[in-house]
Amino acid sequence: MPIHKPLAVALAASLVLALASPDADAQRKRRSSKPAAPAITACSDFYGFVNKDWLTANTIVSGSGSVSALGHMQQRALLQQRALLDDAVLNPQNDVQKLLGDFWVSGIDEAALERDGAQPIATLLSRINAIKRSKDIAPSIAALHQVGIPVVFNFTADLDLADLDRHVGYFSQGGLALPDPAYYTREDADTRALLGRYTEYVEKILALTGTPQEQLKTEMAQVIDLETRIARASRPITALRDPRENYALVPTEGLAKQFRNLQLGNYLQSQGVSDDSVSMAHADYFTQVDTLVRTLKPAQWKAYLRYQIGNAMAPYLAKDFRDAHFSFHGRVLRGQTAPPLRDVQVLDAINRAAGPMLAREYVARYLPGTTRSRAGTIAADVRAALARAVDRNSWMSDAARAEARAKLEKLTIEIGAPERDIDYTVQPMGRSSFGSNMLIASTWHRREEMRRIGIGNAQRRWDVLPQQPALAYDLAHNRLIVSAAALQAPVLDMEQETAAQYGSFGALVGHELSRAIDSRGQLVDAAGNVRSWWTPADEAAFGARTNQLAAQYSTYDYPATNALKVDGNLTRDENAADLAAVELALDALANAQPELDDEGRESFFRSWAALWREQLSPETAAQAVATRAQAPGRWRANGPLVNLPAFAETFKCKAGNAMLRKPEEQVSIWR
Template sequence: MTQLRHARTPTLLAMALLVALGGGDAFAAAKKKKAAPKAPVVKAECTDFYSAANADWLKANPLPAGVGSISALGQLRARAEQQQRELLEAAATQPQGNVQKLLGDFWASGMDEAGVERDAANPIAPLLGRINGIKKAKDIPPAIAALHQVGIPVAFNFGPDVDLKALDRHIGYFSQGGLGLPDPAYYTRTDAETRELLGRYRAYVKQILALTGTSQDQLDAESALVLDLETRIARASRPLPDLVNPLTNYAPVPTKELKKQFRALQLDDFLKVQGVNDDVVSVANPELLKQVDALVGSIKPDAWKAYLRWRVGDAMAPYLSKPWVDASFAFRGRVLEGQVAPLPRWTQVLGAINTAAGPMLGREYAARYLPEASKKQAETVAEQMRAQLEQAIAGNTLISAEAKAEAKAKLDKLKIEVGTPRRDLDYTVQPMGRGSFGGNMLIASTWRHREEMKRIGRGNADRRWNVLPQQPALAYDLAQNRLIITAAVLQPPVFDVSRDASAQYGALGAMVGHELTRGFDTKGRMIDAKGEIRDWWTPADAAAWNALSEKVAAQYGAYPYPALTGTRVNGTLTRDENLADIAGLELAWKAFNAAQPNANPGAKETFYASWAQLWAQQLSPQEATLRVTVDTHAPGQWRANGPLMNLPDFATTYGCKAGQPMFKPEGERIQLWR
């Protein structure tokens, strides 16, 4: 302050002299300039760190016309798909081993469009022949079971899922399905828009029935039979919102009682055909199975034949010749999904292989694209994040001693699986050859279904992941208390083994922390260390968490939504993900400092930039309008900035001051695990 006063003295003397010498204009100009000093320059990092850290990406990736969104993580997914394509193309020409030979043949058969055209509907001819052979009601249940066996569920769905009373096992779940439309309500609504959709749907049913062999003069009658049967199934189905809660879908019954309850459906024989010998299954909606059971005897076999042929044709249409593909896309792609044009051929074939033989491709993908050094380093980062969470739980002042003890016991049992599952499906699939893409789909789908059925029974719940290794993902498996890090996610911007700890913890570490904390939040509290479903929080723990959740919802609810005017982030909708983002970054910062206790300022800046660069994103106003109401994640700008503003060390690193956008006063900061 002394220096400033001394500096002003000559200036004031000069002004006085100017007045005395008649220099009033100059004095007025100088006075005016002094009255409007320039505002101090605020660092870009303290204004909007997301934009500063992603400036190069945002400039290099403008949103193309007609595209709703692009993102750094979306580019990672596209890169993983391209890697799969390159692997399959190499396997088709120079396979390394038997599994690659099978996959290469599968790929070649799908890319041989001329061969697919020649093959026409031959792949499904045996299935259609069996259906056409139905004579009596007793022939219908075996036909239903046979279609399930090849991966085409009809009348209902059946598959493995966790036994909610014993999370170390899977049981078979009978659930609603067997409909051509995605929502049962479509069949019973009376509004004009739905009736128009039903009309277009019936036209599509006619197209498929004609391709399966229905004569022109029978198309109206058979399509009416199909819609009538599906409508009856739909009326016995539950509304989709009722299916969200897993507990409402869990209704175990002894397998031996199925034969008594549903005599016409022959469900005991159905299970034997699927290779299931368990003593219990879940039947969440017995009224649906009762309806199907009644329809077996009350609906004429010809109606069932039309329905089953339609379901086979619809399921297999994308893998057959052009008339089938075009019909499927015109309704499912254009009408239901709003696609303008079909995906490139290679993308369609890749999707088919992932659907029917995804685990096979996953192992080969990991062997080719995940170096052992990357896997080990990722495991090290994940283990360090686990260690930091353990310390944070021990030191947390918000949760009770009882909750801390249970959380530690649960964390001690947590499994970390990187790259590929520790246990997985086998690969004794039949040789597929290059002759028939549709035939290969059925062979692989039959194999996949058989392996899925093997998950049913004691001790099989962890046989594989619910995500494929070739799909970029980090996930916390709540039922199995395990962290999953896929092979495909271990590449930039999430992970780069050549970069130092600052980048690895800022990106992968923070994402791991996000997932790990899900085992100890409002959902994780419902499963204890023994894998039993019970709430292990005390009422005081729940109250403290709820208060923190409300604070987070309010904080994020004040942020403007990018690409929209006058719209803010839905803080309540995104609350749980925001909490996990904040927690993950807190833990990652602690882990980084443990790994590099004397990190220089540049390393700290790299840590924060690596976090922000995960969420680089461009959104159209239309896409933003949709996401603000349905997306449980905050937009990229606030996934980046929100957690950083709550971390005191961020402001210290960049010198951000009170009043600057990226600075939050201590009393406004959210603190979970620091």
């Protein structure tokens, strides 16, 4: 089934962490026996000063480990999507809403799911059962790919690294139900135990897809054997991380002869791909798989393909399938104790298979033109502030400054949703078969993905859904992307005054736009070429500033942990972008409102601090300190402000106050 991969971590996804509240009676006892703590002021702890009431009111729900302001926004976006789907059930206003309403009902109707049983995959299984000879295998593989079930290998649309304005087709390894090829071949006790649990799961799925009891052991062994052969032909997961190592254009005209058994020429035709080149960086994998198609008996391939269908579709079928899938993929692989609520599962499935359909309706309902216009104005002001900062900064070389100006002149801002070239012609859905609807939607999604291949204007599409809160700089296309779901409180609250809007939304825009010309942005130039346009002196100057920030943050206590500190090196890049965020947004506000007074600046800084409200459980905090690329909320709020003279001036902080660093200790990026 298709999965959307956001360009950047959704705002809420990277910031949702929380802290349990101690027993109230115990708190009162401690207060009676200890001196009262000093009052929190703006100059001692601005984060705590601004967010005191929120932190008191928002404690951790048992088992969640986290709560945050941005997490609340993410939950609100999910509720908005559910409300839209509920209305589409009762009163659809167009064909797409009718599709979505039927899709939603079919997923939450448990009785219908049970009546449907395995019927949605019956046609697919019949096709596999009809395989008689080796030459029947390749067309069956292609047919499963058409409905969004990638077996044996993967074929996807992605950016052409030699021309970022277009997509090409990428042939890559795949075909395994376990997430890492090493799980099939390692000999340590834990891996062998996991593989033992996996064989039990394979048997369950085979039984549910029609394998007779007396043949289960045999077919299970055939599936494991074939997947193990595929795993041995695969590269390690670590070798797949660098996209440059997985890109190699080859002409399509020779694929049919080179891979006769996989029939890759016919495969491309079946997927609707007519481009004259595709990427195949690991041809040896396809050579080995091509040999397996010829040498292994069709019966083994039939067992493998039937299992892959059952495994891919299990979350969308009757309870027996779903229970089997969760018992292994949820409980064993991910350590989950219980599956998500049914409506949560269905909404996730709809976003996976029909996300662009839901996006169109979400934007129409939840993004007013006034909000989109306001967001565009603020974002443009921040971009102009960054251009001014480039002109006045002292650490960039003349060559880098010229390239940065050129990038900013070409940088585009896309608000709410992308310009779409999607065809919404979809086979009608009913309300009685969720599994069938998943296949209908997934087939449509696959068709639209394949239509990307060989076409220019790749930037017309996003890899993030508008109904998911996200704000990101797209390095490949030099653009800022702001999803519709991000344009609500606390990011952009249309009921707040202008200064507050710059302090939240404007600052987040500054955070992302700064990435266009920082240590990451300097890897792609204004013309879209992948090259470093910084000089060694630029790298050294920027590194000196970020090293200072890393040293600062490494002295900060990590909330909810036992004496652990923030890892300044781990959070270095995000800390620099946070500092840039406040510098740029404040300059943009001052330029937009030359009469700005202390009251306006106070509103600006309060709005910034309110973005990062969060509570962390000790367990979550202990994990985050070692893995999270962002500092905890307290220091995302306070860390940049202690380096900003305008903050101390606004709140009249004095030397020695925690929120005011000595001038020689202050770090600046763009002020």
